[in-house]
Amino acid sequence: MSGTDTAAAPAEWVGVPRARRRPGLSIYSILLMMLLFVSVLSSIVVGVIGYINGTEALRAIAYERLVEIRENRAREVDELFTSIENSVRLGSLNATSIQAARAFSDGFRELQSAEPDAAASAELTEYYRDVFAPQLAEVSGEEVDGDAFVPQSPAQAYLQERYVIPYDTWEEAIQVDDAGDGSAWSAAHAQYHEYYRAMTELQRFEDVLMLDTEGNVIYTAFKGVDLGTNLFDGPYRLTNLADAYREVMSANLVGNVVFEDFDPYNPSLGAPSGWAVTPIAENGTIIGALAIELPIDRINEVMTVGEEWQDNGLGTTGETYLVGEDTLMRSVSRSLLEDPEAYERAAVAAGLSPDAAALGVADGNTLLRQTVSTEAVTKALAGERGTTVTPDYLGRDSLTAYAPLAIDGLPWAIVAQQATAEALVPVEDFTRNLILSTAGMIVFVCLLSLVLAQVFVRPLRRLKLAAHMIAGGQEGVQVDAGSSDELADVATAFNDMSRSLQVKSSLIEQQEKANERLILSFMPEGMASRYKGGDDAITQDSDDVTVIFADIMGFEELALSMTSEESIARLNDLIRTFDEAAERHGVERVRTTRQSYLASCGLGTPRVDHARRAVEFALELSEILERYSNQQGVELGLRAGLDSGKVTSGLIGRARVVYDMWGDAVNLAFRVQGESAEAGIYVTQRVADRIPDSLVLQPAGDVETQTGTQRVWRVESPAVMVEG
Structure with a gap:
């Protein structure tokens, strides 16, 4: 019975139970999360890096702009004070100042012996007590004793009574040439005041003063109360003007200019005054000093x-x-x-x-x-x-x-x-715009990620089914990726890949050959190889080269009668003809301008007869221009300069590379052709020594160089040689 019951029982799983597949994220979810993570993180990283670099760059630009402005102003201030120094120095060295210093000193000494005028002295005392002292006290905020400034010497009192106190403003006083008192000082003033008034007004100096060797202010343009004062024992002996005067006179150096910094100056009612003082000398002996008040404006x-x-x-x-x-x-x-x-x-x-x-x-x-x-x-x-x-x-x-x-x-x-x-407004604008653009980018990439995830997953599902079919043993499985999605493009791209690679390889080769020809058209082959190899400091020294610097004379006048297109077309025709002649003679063109042609012989390819080839090339250029002139009915001529020697050639620039040549031979060739206003082929002695005797040379002058005098010869054309 037990065996029957066992056989009839339902089948049961025996052994370890099969593990259930755990639920996980789908490919769509993983792909979406990856796209969102990468996109958002990259946007944030780029934004942070952009913010740091951008703000630092903008701050640096703001500082650089201020530094540039500071340097510009500093340079202009230095130029201003250099101009002031030169003006003062020149003003003291000219004959006018020497004569004026003598005349004013003599006139001042004469007035020192004049009898004091009681009425004039009283008037001066009243002026300093009732006018000058109150004005100075008002601006200084301190009590001022007018008696301390009253003139003590007869000459000072005499001059101030006639040239200072009669006028309400300095502008009125400077316009007076002669007080009409008949003194020697007034005669000197009438003769020289116009000159110093012009100096003051044209140079916009605050004032111009002249002092004698005893410290007396013997002349002022604006006739302030310092006229006639003594800087050693007068009321203004402690001023910056007195300091500058003592420094100049103690140095005893003709042409020396002493600048004194601004300081309140009582004769100007406490207004700041700075000074530039220099001695006046006659035959090496100092006879006085010239002082200008620095121009504040x-x-x-x-x-x-x-x-x-x-x-x-x-x-x-x-x-x-x-x-x-x-x-x-x-x-x-x-x-x-x-x-x-x-x-x-x-x-x-x-x-x-x-x-x-x-x-x-x-x-x-x-x-x-x-x-x-x-x-x-x-x-x-x-x-x-x-x-x-x-x-x-x-x-x-x-x-x-x-x-x-x-x-x-x-x-x-x-x-x-x-x-x-204000200076950092660009930084603030940049920060705001960067935040807004980064936020917008994040929103955009989120939406785009949703769409892309859907698009990417669809063909993957088809690929999964095809993989199962292949695993089942089927052959010739074709993946139907559709006609408009990415898998269809991938399949087509793979089929066309080999053909496209071949076509692209051919195109790249053609482009490389075109680039090679372009590079070789304006630089020698050796330099081209180094340039393509990444060398950015390419130069070549050549010890024995002949340089040709040629000008097409008359082309500018011809171009004025043409349109720009016509003149360029004609110039290109000529340059093309020149290049063909250069190739025949083994000459290498270096560069051309609108009417100039710079070439060399023996630079890229060393040649023993480079001088002869260069001269023959120049003669052919002259013939080309002559034929062209006869054919076109124009007047064009060649003015060429040739020199042999050491030159350096190389590539200049980084973003825009230029092949150029320089050196003494280049400079001398340019100078030789520029020395004459007439057409012709001019060669230096170094070229003349190397060319055949069959070429006729005529002396054409000399040029001075750092190594001495170079003889210049003019090469006579074959036509001239036959006629001769």
């Missing part, structure tokens, strides 16, 4: 670029200015010029005293008014140069380029700056 014009900041790359907030070693400005602030009220508020808020800010607004200038104690100025005054981001003198964060100025006697710093908010 010209300095400001240089630093403000004529107030055309935006046209010079400084935008709406950029500026350049000068700072002295006392950290005070030596030029005007842009903010003051554009909006005085806003400048005053900002300057006071940044720490400038209200009185200094008000004086700057009243004067219309920040010279010796505005303090600039920034990091950039500190480094520049210490001799450093560079760029930084730092708050400026008005408290604005600014990109700043700073450097010291190399002007003798003036330890100044130059600063170019622009508000960070």
Whole structure:
């Protein structure tokens, strides 16, 4: 019974149960995730790299622009002070200044012995007490004793009574040539004042002064209260003018110019004055000194670029200015010029005293008014140069380029700056645009990934079915990939691959041959091989070469009667004919211009008879132009210069390569043909020594070279030789 029951029982699986297939991600899901991951990650990485590189590049560009502006202004300031130095030096060395110094000194000494005029002395005392002292006290903010400035010497009192106090303004005083008092000083003034007035006005100097050897100011153009004063014991003995005068006179060097930095100058009612002083000498003996007051307006014009900041790359907030070693400005602030009220508020808020800010607004200038104690100025005054981001003198964060100025006697710093908010606008715009474009790219690649995943999976399913069929032993299985999807393109591409490779190989070979011909058309074969090999510093020295530099005379006049197309066509015909002649004679063309032809013989292929070949080639060129002139009814001629010697040839440039030749032989060939205005073939002695005696040479002058004089000969054409 048990065996029957066992046999009748249903079959059961015996052994280890088969593991169920675990559910996993489909190929579509995996492919979609891969596409999304790679696309989004690459977009983010590219965006981050682009942001870092782009912002750094834009910041570097902003700094480079400020450095360039700083260097331009520094160069112009240096040129300005060089011009001032030269003007002062020349002004002191001419005969007019020597004669004027003698005349004014003699006239001044004569006035020193004049009897004092009680009425005039009283008038002067009243002027200094009631006019000069109150004006100076108002601008200086301190009490001023007018009696301390009253003239003490008879000459000073005499001159100021007639040339200073009668006039309300300096502009009126400078126009007076003669007070009509009949003194020797007035006679000298009538004779020489026009010259110094013109110097002052044309050079826009603040004033021009002349001093004698005893420290007396014996002449001023604007007739300030310093006229007649003594810089050794007078009220202005402690001024920067007195310092410059003492330095010049103690040096005792004719032609020496001493610059003195700006400082408040009481005769100008406390206005800043800087000086350039030089001695006046006669026959090597110093007889006085010439002093000019530095032109503030010209300095400001240089630093403000004529107030055309935006046209010079400084935008709406950029500026350049000068700072002295006392950290005070030596030029005007842009903010003051554009909006005085806003400048005053900002300057006071940044720490400038209200009185200094008000004086700057009243004067219309920040010279010796505005303090600039920034990091950039500190480094520049210490001799450093560079760029930084730092708050400026008005408290604005600014990109700043700073450097010291190399002007003798003036330890100044130059600063170019622009508000960070404006200078870095391109960085902000770039960042915003990069973020938006990266976000848009991410959205786009997500949508594209969805579509591509669908497209990629469909042919894979067909390939899976075909693989099963092949595994089942079927032969000649064809995968129907459709007529418009990628698998159909892949199948067609594989079938056409070998044929297309052959065609492309042929095309590449043809292109390489065309490139080879193109390269060989403007450089020798040896250099072409090195150029194709990646060598970017290709030169060749040749010790014995004949250079031909030829000009087509008359072609420019002929071209004026033609259109551009016609003139180029005719020129190409001539150059083509020249090239054919060059090939026949073994001459190698180097380069051509509109009417010039530079060639050599013996450069690429060394030749013993390179000089003869070059001369024969030049003669054929002359014949070509003669035939062309007869055929076309025009007048063209050849002016050629030839020289033999050492030359260097090579490739110049990287993005656009040019084959060129240079050296003494090239320079001399050019000079030889340029020395004569007449057509002809001109050769140096070195060429003449190498050509056959059958060629007739006529002397054509000499040219000077670094190695001595070179004789030049003119080669007579065969026609001229027969006639002769």
